[in-house]
Amino acid sequence: MWTFKYIMMNKTAQIKKNHQLIKFRKLVIVSILIGFLSAFLGISLKKITEYYEEIFFHEVSVNPFFYILFPVFGLSVIYFLRQYLFKKKENKGIKEVFESTKTTKNLPSYKIPSHFINGLLTVIFGGSTGIEVSTVVATATIGSVAHEKENVFRQYKTELICAGVAAGVTALFSSPIAGILFAFEVISRKVTRAFIISNVIAVSIAFGLLTILKEEPLFAVSIATWHLKAIPYFILLGILAGINSVYLTKCVLFFKSQFSKIERHYYKILIGSVVLSVSLFFFPQLYGEGYHAIKGIFGTSSQTQLTITLGLTFIAILILKPIVTSITLASGGDGGVFAPSLFIGAFLGLLLASVLNSFFNVNVIPVNFMIIGMAAVLSASIHAPFTAIFLVCGLTNDYTLFLPILVVCLISKYTAKKIYPYTVYSYSPSLIK
Incomplete structure (x- = not known):
């Protein structure tokens, strides 16, 4: 009798151990995927924005008439895209991410193209802001969509959203530590084992992609000392x-x-x-x-x-x-x-x-x-x-x-x-x- 109980207890422990191992493997794989997609999105948005902003800024420098045309054109296009392509919904910025992590509400997948396109159009046509928040919400959406794909990820919703955000911030600013800290200080405000695993993997993939692409620092300055x-x-x-x-x-x-x-x-x-x-x-x-x-x-x-x-x-x-x-x-x-x-x-x-x-x-x-x-x-x-x-x-x-x-x-x-x-x-x- 005792031998049977002992065997059953061993089997139960082994099943639990195998289940934890499967969960860990899946978390690693999805974190790699989120890290790559988020970094690719962040780098793409940054490069496209830099390229077209430089062209359009040169145009307004040569012909001041574009100072009048560009803002009204950019804001109008964004409005019509929201009305007819993105479900007539305003983008609320990082508050959308907070709502998703604190409630059962998920970030819908259309937020990825919505923030990508609207963030790009805002900046290149003169809107006096940046693409960082657009990148953060779009990459958070990648994490949110990933968590819905398998039941095993349901409990890791915040962690996977943070992994997307951390990779996106890393891609924009070439700083993996800043990516993880932003995800912690602003979004999650708590650290779990899954948070560490998913975020470290995601920012490592993002930084690896930056290294392969040989991304230069945004500001090339020489700092000698301070007194x-x-x-x-x-x-x-x-x-x-x-x-x-x-x-x-x-x-x-x-x-x-x-x-x-x-x-x-x-x-x-x-x-x-x-x-x-x-x-x-x-x-x-x-x-x-x-x-x-x-x-x-x-x-x-x-x-x-x-x-x-x-x-x-x-x-x-x-x-x-x-x-x-x-x-x-x-x-x-x-x-x-x-x-x-x-x-x-x-x-x-x-x-x-x-x-x-x-x-x-x-x-x-x-x-x-x-x-x-x-x-x-x-x-x-x-x-x-x-x-x-x-x-x-x-x-x-x-x-x-x-x-x-x-x-x-x-x-x-x-x-x-x-x-x-x-x-x-x-x-x-x-x-x-």
Whole structure:
């Protein structure tokens, strides 16, 4: 009798062990697939956007008439695609991913082409935002669709969505650590064994694909060193970055709220187009993602002499960028606050460094302030300091400024949280009722 029980217990244990092994193998295989598809989508969207944005930006530089034509054309095409191709549904950005991970609701597969196409059209026709959020939602959808394919994956819904997101962020910013940290800090906020396995595999595949394609860092800058005497000014930069990020967040929430009251969508398109056209005409730096403008000021930062005109231009850009970004999104554009945060941080850092050098003879290094500013505003905008650190270090492929970036990102995040506790991702009207 005891022998029979012992044999049965052994068989049960063996069956459980085999079942766990099968689940592990399937999780590995699906993570590889998600990693490849998400990375391929992210790299494709980035390359296509860079290519066409450069062409169209050159066209508007040669013929200013396109400043009027491009925004209204881009927003109109996106509207008609949503009406007649993508089930008449608005894209809600990363909030869609939150809804999916917290409820039984799944991300429908049409979100992949919807965010891919609409994100691309928004940016290349001048919409003052970036493709990062479009990539995040599209790659999250890849993970969501994968989890529905087999019953064994049902319990790993959040993990597989995060794997897609992590691979997509890795593809955009060449930083696997930033990919995993974003998935953890912003989406999941908890770590399980399945999360580690699926996300590590997905970002490894994504980074491997980047290596094969020999992707270069987005910003090729030379960072020599940083000095302890600059720490008080770094702290000041962190506080200013926190304030600027709150301004960006409140602008997005305010304009989305106001535009939601406009019943006819074409009025939204017309208002958005007019604001975009006028802003881009006077400040071409606001066109699209704005990475061309960041590269431009990186190249001239060491020779920048602050004049009244230049100072006012920088201030106008810092005031206008959140407004133009918000109106781009509120009038139907697809995107988020990633690229705008990096843009604002770069200009804020250069402005502060220029003021310190011109009026106080401090002799700080402008390029350091630009890089730290980029990370600080992003950290405060999405409340994810460690994502911002590794993401910006990945963008420059340089970790020289790791320590000051860490300090400033924490300062900017907690400054922003003290002033306003929500981000564009976490805010909901019900929270303030």
